[in-house]
Amino acid sequence: MALAKYVGFSLDCDDPAALAGFYSTLLGMEVAFSSDEFVYLGEPGNGLGFVKVDKYVPPTWPDSDVPKQSHLELGVDDLESGEAAILELGATKPDFQPQPDRWRVLLDPAGHPFCISASV
DSSP states (O other), X not given: OOSXXXXXXXXXXXXXXXXXXXXXXXXXXXXXXXXXXXXXXXXXXXXXXXEEOTTOOOOOTTSSSSOOOOOEEEEESOHHHHHHHHHHHTOBOOXXXXXXXXXXXXXOTTSOEEEXXXXX
């Protein structure tokens, strides 16, 4: 018997509403809860939260001055067109790409790295 139930994953940021807007469009998830300090997308067990952190400093990936600590893995139908669409939403693409033929590392508008790969 589990002692807890998975509810979701949260990312620190300086503007929860703006980052939630990016991921809402990217993942097609609706806002379930919103305050000045926290926004939650989706349903418990399948959600993503965004927490306001004063003096937030984004990760400096691939440089380790400010480590990434965690990242999301996302699947797209086609790597090239998926990347282009996500960049249009406001993501950026760092120059360093460990295996660009298999997956791409992108940065959300708050600087969190996430990976996209072609869904199998």
